[in-house]
Amino acid sequence: MSRLGVDTGALTIAELLEQHAGTRGRETAFTFLNSRGEEEESVTFVELYEAAGRYAAGLRDQGLAKGSRVLVVYPSNLDFIRAFLGVLLAGMVAVPAMVPRANEGTSRLTRIAANAQAGGILISDQALLRIGQIDSEVALQIDGLRVQPAEAPLTPASWMRDADVGSAPAFLQYTSGSTGAPKGVIVTHGNLMDNQRVIAEAFGHDTTSTVVVGWLPMYHDMGLIGNVLQPLFLGRPCILMSPMDFMMRPIRWLRAIERYGATTSGGPNFAYELAVQKIPEQEAASIDLSSWELAFNGAEPVRAATMARFARHFRHAGFSAASFYPCYGLAECTLFVTGGASGSGAHYLCDDALHPVAADADTATLPQQRSVALGTTRRDNIVRIVDTKHGTVCPAGAVGEIWVAGPSVAHGYWNEATVSDAVFGKRLPDLPDRLFHRTGDLGFQNDDGQLFVVGRLKDVVIIRGVNYYAEDLEAVASGEPCALAGNRAAAFSIDGASGERLILLIEAPKKGATEEEKRVAVESISGAINERFGITPSVVAVVRYGALPITTSGKIRRTQCKADYVALVASEPADAPSFTQ
8 A cells, every 4th residue: 555545556547446346335436516516416436336347348248359449429427437437447448539519520530530440439329419410421430339338247357457457558548639630649557557646646635535626528638637537546536517517607616616625626727717707706705715725727828827816816715825736747648747746836937036926916027927837747757858959958947848758658649650759769868768758848947847838849939030939929918908808819920021920819708899999909919019029910810709729628729720810811911910800
């Protein structure tokens, strides 16, 4: 037994589930809330194990061999968890996939199915009906691969205790496609168990008091590994809700934290911003958030100003700024890579010193999000900042590409050998025995090894030979006090007659904005960019709310934004002035 009380002899999540069914049997594992915040359904550990066993038996009855890839296409509810765990119990490879939205088509789902060479699909009736409404031909193909759970569960399998199981794939996590087509990250059982131990250690979790509340999509790595598998790893209860229910009314999230005395919850930076925007101060003060010990913030640029606003907005609700936990991770490293010390709060770098993000901070004077400390690695995982031009490790404070090595690093991309070779299995002179993953992210470390992320290699905007990070430009645009404050923005450059031109797109408010408000906002944002960076955007365009394409974790898909923009204004003069749309 580890200090966390977790049986480290377990080699897989499936084996842990079997153990919990025996030791924690009738304790509640997961509770799912409806849109009113009421308990729609709950499942105990033994019920979960038996339900997953029926899915596993159905897969085996279908004649699928061990190692077969199985798509899991369910809404983010308890059936998704049952089906996903059923695939693992059967010794097969789960492929979580989002149920297509009506306006998105089925191309992403079909690409994933083809790339994974899926032998079967676990899908809900509701999801299949929606796909049929979008594309009846795809629905027929899916129905031909559909597998139903069996009446009797599969008995425990000996493969779960095979010494070589650690290197076998557990599931394929298809990336959200912020920099290209989705690719299936091969997450092994060993990767998964190591990252669960890393998260538990970094977050200060235990097997007696940790309670998790979550709303993140379960097909995405943060929702699946952080909100579903981490409490399962610990054998602790987890309370979940639909992502849409959170988006519509963020107070549902905070009310669940209050009701269940949650100790851990979080999400991308936008979640905290949305809560501040949509929950009036009077209503905020009526909530009790004093149980909330760890509020993780990751998956997109972490903003000091957002955390300061949230801490101030909910200070009368008992929320402590010391609960903030900025962190860094990515699917290619299973999930978690770096984070700080739990309970120490968020810190930003200014004048070569770290300062705490506090509720009384002046958000107007806080530096950009690139200055937020994202912590250090845990256990046997390490980070290096690399000068890719020379293949050497950068000194403290110097910006380079973030490389990660360790047992949490995945084994490449499924069916993508060329791409995998380019970014996995790299070596450095100072650590020739370690294999590194090139993240494509740019960052630096201070003298204490704290990581700071400043952007992506492909998202560097070069104007007159000077590098600017897209996240910094977007943060200034979104932070400018005007009718567009807090809205999503996308920055990129395109070739012009006189060199690279900076293009900045920003979404209008959900309820719209007048033409005069747009005009004033464009002038204000353009002036702020010039004052902060010494450059003037060639175009600041206001687009409709929701027009900017984003990934499943809420990141801006800048490559797609650029392509959409170029197609839209192909008939415009090369040196078109700023405009609104």
